[in-house]
Amino acid sequence: MAKPTEVRTMSEAGSTYIDAFPAEAKVVRAAFYSSFLALAIGGLFGVVQTLHRTDVYRFMDSADYYTVLTAHGVLLAITFTIFFLVGVFTWAITTSLDRGVEDIRFTWAWYGLMVLGTALVAIPIFAGFTDSIDMSASVLFTFYAPLQAHPLFYLGLVLFVVGTWLAGVDWFRSWLAWKAENPDERIPLPTFMVLTTTLMWYIATLGVAIAILAFLLPWSLGLIDSVNPLLTRTLFWFFGHPVVYFWLMPAYMMWYIMLPKVSGGKLFSDPLARVVFVLFLILSVPTGIHHQYLDPGIAEGFKFIAMTNTMFLLLPSLLTAFTVVASMEHGARQRGGEGYFGWLKALPWRDPVFTGMALAGLMFAAAGFSGMINAGMNINYLVHNTFWVVGHFHLTVGTAVALTFMAVTYWFLPQVTGRALWNRSVALVQVVLWFVGMTFMSNAMHRAGLLGVPRRTAEPQYDGFEFEAAVGSVGELNAQIALGGILLTLSLALFFANVVGTAFNGKSDSLPANGYAETLSGSEDAPLVLDNLKLWTAIAVVLVIFAYTFPILSIVDRGGLFGPDVNPFPVSLDTLPVLGLVLEQYVTTALATAGELTGSIVTEVTP
Amino acid sequence: MNIHTYEKLWLVAAMVLIVGFIATITYGSVGLGITMVGDQQPTIEPSEISDDERFGEPRVEHVGENEYEAYVVAQTFAFSPDPIEVPANSEVTFYVTARDVIHSFSVAGTNINTMVIPGEIAEMTVEFDEPGEYGIVCNEYCGSGHHDMEGMLHVVPEDEFDMTELSVDADDELELGDEAAFNVSVENRMLDDLETTATLEIGDEMLEEELTVAGGDLEETTFTVDTTDLGEGEHDWTVAIDNYEESGTLTVVEELETDDENEDDDGDNGSDGDDDENDDGETDGGEDDE
Numbered sequence A: 001m002a003k004p005t006e007v008r009t010m011s012e013a014g015s016t017y018i019d020a021f022p023a024e025a026k027v028v029r030a031a032f033y034s035s036f037l038a039l040a041i042g043g044l045f046g047v048v049q050t051l052h053r054t055d056v057y058r059f060m061d062s063a064d065y066y067t068v069l070t071a072h073g074v075l076l077a078i079t080f081t082i083f084f085l086v087g088v089f090t091w092a093i094t095t096s097l098d099r100g101v102e103d104i105r106f107t108w109a110w111y112g113l114m115v116l117g118t119a120l121v122a123i124p125i126f127a128g129f130t131d132s133i134d135m136s137a138s139v140l141f142t143f144y145a146p147l148q149a150h151p152l153f154y155l156g157l158v159l160f161v162v163g164t165w166l167a168g169v170d171w172f173r174s175w176l177a178w179k180a181e182n183p184d185e186r187i188p189l190p191t192f193m194v195l196t197t198t199l200m201w202y203i204a205t206l207g208v209a210i211a212i213l214a215f216l217l218p219w220s221l222g223l224i225d226s227v228n229p230l231l232t233r234t235l236f237w238f239f240g241h242p243v244v245y246f247w248l249m250p251a252y253m254m255w256y257i258m259l260p261k262v263s264g265g266k267l268f269s270d271p272l273a274r275v276v277f278v279l280f281l282i283l284s285v286p287t288g289i290h291h292q293y294l295d296p297g298i299a300e301g302f303k304f305i306a307m308t309n310t311m312f313l314l315l316p317s318l319l320t321a322f323t324v325v326a327s328m329e330h331g332a333r334q335r336g337g338e339g340y341f342g343w344l345k346a347l348p349w350r351d352p353v354f355t356g357m358a359l360a361g362l363m364f365a366a367a368g369f370s371g372m373i374n375a376g377m378n379i380n381y382l383v384h385n386t387f388w389v390v391g392h393f394h395l396t397v398g399t400a401v402a403l404t405f406m407a408v409t410y411w412f413l414p415q416v417t418g419r420a421l422w423n424r425s426v427a428l429v430q431v432v433l434w435f436v437g438m439t440f441m442s443n444a445m446h447r448a449g450l451l452g453v454p455r456r457t458a459e460p461q462y463d464g465f466e467f468e469a470a471v472g473s474v475g476e477l478n479a480q481i482a483l484g485g486i487l488l489t490l491s492l493a494l495f496f497a498n499v500v501g502t503a504f505n506g507k508s509d510s511l512p513a514n515g516y517a518e519t520l521s522g523s524e525d526a527p528l529v530l531d532n533l534k535l536w537t538a539i540a541v542v543l544v545i546f547a548y549t550f551p552i553l554s555i556v557d558r559g560g561l562f563g564p565d566v567n568p569f570p571v572s573l574d575t576l577p578v579l580g581l582v583l584e585q586y587v588t589t590a591l592a593t594a595g596e597l598t599g600s601i602v603t604e605v606t607p
Numbered sequence B: 001m002n003i004h005t006y007e008k009l010w011l012v013a014a015m016v017l018i019v020g021f022i023a024t025i026t027y028g029s030v031g032l033g034i035t036m037v038g039d040q041q042p043t044i045e046p047s048e049i050s051d052d053e054r055f056g057e058p059r060v061e062h063v064g065e066n067e068y069e070a071y072v073v074a075q076t077f078a079f080s081p082d083p084i085e086v087p088a089n090s091e092v093t094f095y096v097t098a099r100d101v102i103h104s105f106s107v108a109g110t111n112i113n114t115m116v117i118p119g120e121i122a123e124m125t126v127e128f129d130e131p132g133e134y135g136i137v138c139n140e141y142c143g144s145g146h147h148d149m150e151g152m153l154h155v156v157p158e159d160e161f162d163m164t165e166l167s168v169d170a171d172d173e174l175e176l177g178d179e180a181a182f183n184v185s186v187e188n189r190m191l192d193d194l195e196t197t198a199t200l201e202i203g204d205e206m207l208e209e210e211l212t213v214a215g216g217d218l219e220e221t222t223f224t225v226d227t228t229d230l231g232e233g234e235h236d237w238t239v240a241i242d243n244y245e246e247s248g249t250l251t252v253v254e255e256l257e258t259d260d261e262n263e264d265d266d267g268d269n270g271s272d273g274d275d276d277e278n279d280d281g282e283t284d285g286g287e288d289d290e
């Protein structure tokens, strides 16, 4: 139901987002707060992990470590990132199309579904901490079969993903409605970014949807006996690699449309930004097998194709690096900066939004180097599944993405609350502290990985041997990891102080207006074909078919669709799933009239 | 489209970099003939591992001059065999499979690293030039005891390496005047012949016998000792070849109590290290006691 189009221009002086779109601002704010809640809990678990692994401080049983790690992975890699993304994307669509969502109830509906999904996932994970509830899901965020979680875990994931699909529908709806009214206009850049990312997400999530709906959920409910572990794993990585770009794209969007603005300049090139997002749409999915270089049962040739695609995926990131630096330089020169490097001094380093994003970008460059090592099929053997990898992705998602999100939050919070930021100095200290903490933690993790220290391990201290450091010692690395973890936690505390402080601040009338960076070379320079989303989607689908059909056929041919005879390895203690119980109970209640029956059945089916 | 000159330069440089990477790695893997873990091996039913020719009994085998094959099974939360022992200056192909969930087989600090997936067999060929001791870890989460899953890889100096298994079958208790028999069996799991000397020490006596065990074969010999020479009492004995030793105690008594015959079944010499049901005086060898 299209609303009558009110004319709400973002250029209105002093008009914040909440002034222009009060209803939408509420959803965006809710999405941000959900995201921050996940960050708070997940971050706390992060420091618990660093202290436990390094044996600096252990207060729980090592078996519980894996429950903590599951929660850390899911809450941060899925919940924190994606809730923030839907908030930013909703802001980007409404702001750049300059129209509200088509139906705010629909918007709340997908947000609600995502919340429900998260709750269902969280219940069995957290139940893993106590023996009194017969439920658990300590399967880590990759949930590789034959490790088996409680069905609620899988069900929750599905609902969460469906929520994001509906969010995508919402954004496409807005765009189609806008296009009907503006048939000759180019897609505004932020909207273009949202749409290409959403298309990529639709393709990518098919993998995990099939893995869960066709195999893991029925298997956890006892409807099928067995699964093919290599198949479900491959389907997971079909989704698992592009999800990386799903985290990264909102950060890239911020680097393209906010960083130039806060630097005081303009985006260097709109057409190249479009090229970059198109490349991500095309290349993100057919690369997932690079996470499986070491998997038996997948031919070397398929791994090679994945590697080639992965290397080409460097291109959009290298282009981004160029554009971001060029835009910052333009901004600095507008502010009076001069010289080859002298312009750097003219950048607004006192602005936490700028500094946070710039530091995040710097760390992303460092991550690029360790990423190239990971991507090399042969060098990967040295680092696969070691602590090196954890060091790598705390630079990418843990900093490039997370720090960018935290930094832009300082700009977004006033926009969606109508209140001034509580304290800018605290914010500045916060982003710098994150950078410092992560430098310690991630650097030491990389080095430990080279010694062979494994990831995902509660006690990487063994009876038969010790890891030998050529430079320094394992003790020194552990100290750096623990120190880094503590600094990161302090940084998080400052972040939440600002979020809460701002929420309790009074309303302010002197907030900056909503908006984003203008461009030096605008969309009029971009060839029309770039906006042909159908074409790019078709190419993306063809590449996916090309990269995945044969590996998947071969895996199914080798191991069978439902696998060799593997036994479920319930990390959920209860093999008779509560969901089954509930269903059974429901059906029986309908048939039988007496309420007493229900009670006795519950006790009967409990094993 | 209007592209800035610098941007064009950057684009070209980026493409050169990417193509360079791909070329280097292609050369590294194709040109140098390094093989990756792939789909070379057939699948295996995890429930049938125990009956499998290769994995039923996880072990190292000698398959050619300086060439070995190691069949390794990973399961929660251990590797077998453990330790894995191979000689320096050899080429070892590892075949690794899993009995239950996904594990890894990763030799710490090296690029010997593979996922181990139930139903699949990972194959990896490694050259060992120098002796050394390495830890093996499982670096894929496999359940609540994942951090306890470890093993060792011993690369022993070539001249100290053999695949000899010694087992001795002897009586525990005999009557004075009986003949004590020590049935010694020596298995040589290497391909080359093994020339060695077996010795038995008991009391003051020392018996010796030259043995030649053909590659992949088993030789048996029997030492006999007259208990009259030993006299009544407890006698410690040791059978040794090369680095291996088996020992036990023989008790010689005046008269045996006449309950059931205390005899042991002599046909049981061929058993090896992982058979724990030792009857009577039989002790199993096979562990290198270096």
Ligand code: HEM
Pocket: A043, A044, A046, A047, A049, A050, A053, A069, A070, A072, A073, A076, A077, A080, A081, A140, A141, A142, A390, A394, A397, A398, A399, A402, A454, A455, A456, A457, A458, A484, A485, A486, A488, A489, A492
């Ligand atoms: C206070 C800040 C943080 C600390 C101290 C921290 C610490 C850690 C540690 C020590 C591990 C490795 C556990 C292991 O492999 O045994 C880990 C894993 C992980 N972290 Fe963090 N982290 C922090 C923030 C983040 C953030 C912001 C993200 C993402 C946005 C993140 C995402 C992940 C993921 C995805 C894993 C892997 C989980 C798995 O292997 O299943 N972390 N973290």
Ligand SMILES: [Cu+2]
Pocket: A240, A241, A244, A288, A290, A291
């Ligand atoms: Cu990836």
Ligand SMILES: [Cu+2]
Pocket: B103, B104, B138, B139, B140, B141, B142, B143, B146, B147, B149
């Ligand atoms: Cu493990």
